[in-house]
Amino acid sequence: MTVDFAQEARVRIETRVNGRTIRAEVPARLSLVEWLRDELGLTGSHVGCEHGVCGACTIVVDGSCLRGCLMFAAQADGCDVETIEGAVASGRLAALQEAFYRHAALQCGFCTSGMLLTAAELLARERNPGRQRIREELSGNYCRCTGYQSIVDAVEVAARAQQEENGS
Amino acid sequence: MKPALFSYAAPRSLDEALVLLAEHADDAQILAGGQSLAPMLNLRLAAPDWLIDVNRVPGLDVIEETAEGLRVGAMTRQNALLDHVADAPDWSLLAQAIPHVAHRGIRNRGTIGGSVALADPAAEAPACAIALDAVIRLASVRGEREVPASDFFLGLYETAREPDEMIVAVFYPRPAPGWLFGFDEVARRRGDYALAGLCAGMRVEEAFVRDARLVFFAVGDRPTRARVAEDALIGRNVADIAARAAACAAARAGIEVMPGGDCGVEYKRRLVGVLLERQLARFEAMGGDRDG
Ligand SMILES: Cc1cc2nc3c(=O)[nH]c(=O)nc-3n(C[C@H](O)[C@H](O)[C@H](O)COP(=O)(O)OP(=O)(O)OC[C@H]3O[C@@H](n4cnc5c(N)ncnc54)[C@H](O)[C@@H]3O)c2cc1C
Ligand code: FES
Ligand code: FES
Numbered sequence: 355m356t357v358d359f360a361q362e363a364r365v366r367i368e369t370r371v372n373g374r375t376i377r378a379e380v381p382a383r384l385s386l387v388e389w390l391r392d393e394l395g396l397t398g399s400h401v402g403c404e405h406g407v408c409g410a411c412t413i414v415v416d417g418s419c420l421r422g423c424l425m426f427a428a429q430a431d432g433c434d435v436e437t438i439e440g441a442v443a444s445g446r447l448a449a450l451q452e453a454f455y456r457h458a459a460l461q462c463g464f465c466t467s468g469m470l471l472t473a474a475e476l477l478a479r480e481r482n483p484g485r486q487r488i489r490e491e492l493s494g495n496y497c498r499c500t501g502y503q504s505i506v507d508a509v510e511v512a513a514r515a516q517q518e519e520n521g522s
Numbered sequence: 523m524k525p526a527l528f529s530y531a532a533p534r535s536l537d538e539a540l541v542l543l544a545e546h547a548d549d550a551q552i553l554a555g556g557q558s559l560a561p562m563l564n565l566r567l568a569a570p571d572w573l574i575d576v577n578r579v580p581g582l583d584v585i586e587e588t589a590e591g592l593r594v595g596a597m598t599r600q601n602a603l604l605d606h607v608a609d610a611p612d613w614s615l616l617a618q619a620i621p622h623v624a625h626r627g628i629r630n631r632g633t634i635g636g637s638v639a640l641a642d643p644a645a646e647a648p649a650c651a652i653a654l655d656a657v658i659r660l661a662s663v664r665g666e667r668e669v670p671a672s673d674f675f676l677g678l679y680e681t682a683r684e685p686d687e688m689i690v691a692v693f694y695p696r697p698a699p700g701w702l703f704g705f706d707e708v709a710r711r712r713g714d715y716a717l718a719g720l721c722a723g724m725r726v727e728e729a730f731v732r733d734a735r736l737v738f739f740a741v742g743d744r745p746t747r748a749r750v751a752e753d754a755l756i757g758r759n760v761a762d763i764a765a766r767a768a769a770c771a772a773a774r775a776g777i778e779v780m781p782g783g784d785c786g787v788e789y790k791r792r793l794v795g796v797l798l799e800r801q802l803a804r805f806e807a808m809g810g811d812r813d814g
Contacts, residue, residue: 361527362527363527363528363529363530365530365532381523382528382529382530382573383523383524383525383526383527383528383563384523385523385524385560385564388523404524404564405560405561405564405565406557406560406561406624406628409625409627412627418601418627418630418631419626419627419630420627420628420630420631421557421627421628421631423560423564424556424557424560424561424628424631425556425560425631426530426556426560428530428532428575429532429556429575429577472626472627475626476626489712490621490712490713491625491626493625493711493712493713493714494624494625494626494627494628494713495625
């Protein structure tokens with residue numbers, strides 16, 4: 355099969371990525387996570403399955419976690435995108451990062467950026483999720499190394515720390 | 523880049539979207555949340571010439587609640603609807619069902635209109651729409667029309683929508699007093715497509731069943747009402763164990779099971795009986811609460 359790349363539809367976008375405004379022209383079929391990784395060098399979001407099942411590509415768009423492989427870069431025009439790099443730099447993941455480190459909640463690290471961002475959204479929405487809720491909320495993120503136990507431990511500890519900090 | 527080449531349009535108004543859709547109908551796909559379409563594009567199970575991205579059309583994601591019911595714009599994200607109905611007794615079915623639709627990151631983007639349009643037999647939203655007697659509102663350059671959810675789902679990924687039509691909203695009428703609702707499904711993990719599921723509604727007056735809508739999903743080629751089981755319950759006391767057993771047996775025996783998928787036909791049939799039995803016990807407890 356030959357592909358006529360002259361036909362490749364391209365779209366101009368202006369997108370905030372980790373606080374910086376970026377103007378670009380992207381192929382319409384380029385996924386958001388590919389653009390972030392391959393064009394902007396933000397390789398903290400990973401590409402696993404590319405059909406929505408593994409969660410390794412999780413990024414935050416306009417304040418909500420989503421699958422970077424299921425959104426096109428063209429659709430990010432006018433959006434506010436935060437990747438793991440931006441979230442870590444902001445300090446908002448510090449407690450979770452510390453808990454992941456202490457509980458050995460990562461081995462190869464492939465799933466970790468998605469786990470951290472997903473767990474952070476849960477902790478922002480629920481003050482006191484138990485292990486059951488943590489497992490439910492992380493069910494969309496695959497980890498091929500840890501067996502999940504230590505990840506649930508880490509999120510549970512971070513949830514408890516957050517609660518104590520908020521004085522309850 | 524995995525998808526085949528496509529032309530991309532991001533219309534800024536409904537009219538513009540409908541004109542594009544009319545022009546390209548058979549060669550175009552509407553891009554809503556993309557949570558089913560993008561995987562299909564990446565796997566090249568779909569290769570439309572045109573993608574009409576309706577994420578920029580204003581007003582399609584509005585939720586309007588009135589005395590008559592709940593009008594949910596097609597582009598309402600599944601999680602936005604969940605937040606709206608979280609503590610609303612009238613919409614308890616939606617509040618119970620939506621958390622089982624995929625995972626948070628997918629629900630943040632996936633839409634109610636997309637779920638209904640796709641008509642996956644294992645999806646929760648189409649079954650909820652039937653159990654709540656919802657109406658699907660469609661628009662095209664030819665005008666607008668409404669189709670009751672009970673007539674909308676025709677088969678495997680097949681609906682009453684014409685190729686040039688777009689779903690603009692789903693309207694859920696407010697249930698009359700006495701209606702009770704329950705949701706249950708069996709899935710391997712939270713967020714996975716169900717192996718079998720049930721969206722159940724029952725109108726109970728003084729502990730007697732007056733009306734019922736028992737909608738099974740992930741069993742047949744579309745969400746299906748278990749009419750014989752409903753008839754076996756209407757007029758009976760919610761605590762009537764013999765009537766309940768008869769209804770479960772009727773549901774199990776009568777339901778059409780689509781072969782294939784993640785588990786065997788006999789297992790699915792068994793789950794149908796188990797799901798209904800559990801739900802009827804819950805209805806007894808709920809009906810008792812209200813009337814006793
Ligand atoms: C890992 C994973 C797990 C999932 N698990 C579940 C689950 O358990 N239960 C479940 O129900 N779903 C599940 N889904 C699917 C998800 O809920 C989708 O969001 C939903 O099926 C489609 O909605 P969408 O807005 O993303 O539509 P899209 O993917 O954008 O579109 C789907 C189809 O509908 C058409 N369409 C969309 N909107 C309209 C409209 N307004 N009018 C006419 N046609 C339209 C599109 O052209 C396309 O053909 C899962 C998805 C993934 C990736
Ligand atoms: S790469 Fe996006 S979910 Fe797997
Ligand atoms: S640490 Fe290797 S996949 Fe999770």
